[in-house]
Amino acid sequence: MNAAAPLSTSSSAHAQAASPHVMNTYGRLPIALSHGQGCRVWDVNGKSYLDALGGIAVNTVGHNHPQLVEALRDQVGKLIHTSNYYHIPLQEALAAKLVELSGLTNAFFCSTGLEANEAALKLARKFGHDKGIERPEIVVYDKAFHGRSIATLSATGNPKVQAGFGPLVEGFIRVPLNDLAALKAATAGNANVVAIFLEAIQGEGGVNPVDTDYLRQLRALCDANDWLLMIDEVQCGMGRTGKWFAHQWADIKPDVMPLAKGLGSGVPIGAVVAGPKAASIFAPGNHGSTFGGNPLAMRAGVETIRIMEEEGLLANAVKVGEHLKAALTRELAGSPGLKDIRGRGLMLGVELTLPCSELVGRAAENGLLISVTAETVIRMVPSLTMTTDEADEVVAILCPLIQQLLKEKA
């Protein structure tokens, strides 16, 4: 690894101090990052970190990827933004690619995950209204995370995300994950149901995979009842699990698929991809976005997918993910406070029996970036370019810290 010298800018020089003018929405580590290369980042003091968080599943092709940087430079010099009042050829290019990879038919572009989910919720409601359902209802899940707008936090299954923001949006029916009987009971005789909405692997909820069989049962149930199956692939999609989209492990297709995070390797971008049942629900005037689909974001999406294909990053996610999971399992086997190691590809969670958020700061002190979600789950969602050597380094730093925490709290 080459230890590049830290860049110095006036805005980063004081980064270790608090940020008195930035709203206090995140519990931040006392670290300010300056630049990166692949899976490694450096802070303003020159300390290096192995990045196993990848900007929360965003930096698909790693930091400072030469091909992505070159493409974005080129695009910035041509057009950053125009308007959806005109045709944007790069939108058509990215939509065609997403259609090819998903087997669906049309895409709408926005800039974030919550916007993609908001579009999905609007599609579901209009799908209902178009067939005479005045008060459409959407099935959502315990521990789900769909974003922080009023509608998407209402769909989210985490009371902490909702606290203080009522009244919540109505029209959601909440059920537990992987329990078909509970779903059937909750929807029995309800003619207002229009859609089922879930993540293929819950991310913020603690890296909780949906059973393959359950996903297939949902597909059948939606077909039988004329409901939309809407799969939030914002975190688990874009190659992270080793398929382009995590639901593809179940060999099914959704009707609506929101995407964001990894789609632009860090350039803000969101998309909702729809199949035949949902592709023509919106007509001019029903939905829109000023920034959505702008040339810079579209170029980032097109180039991210091109790099993923050229470098075989889906296969790499499987290989390095399996290596990492096996090494974690080997190192942590028999630890009394270990509950589970789960996930697929490079979306992995290590669940302990007790809260472990201290590990985030301790790992950073030791040169490793991770997150802890749902209080007890250590989450790793690195760039899909991670190597097996880097995975070994993650394990070498992380496992002793886990062991030590478990010993302290025993």
Ligand SMILES: *Cc1c(COP(=O)(O)O)cnc(C)c1O
């Ligand atoms: C992160 C996330 C969102 C929200 O995305 P934003 O870009 O933060 O709005 C929605 N759904 C899932 C599954 C996510 O992981």
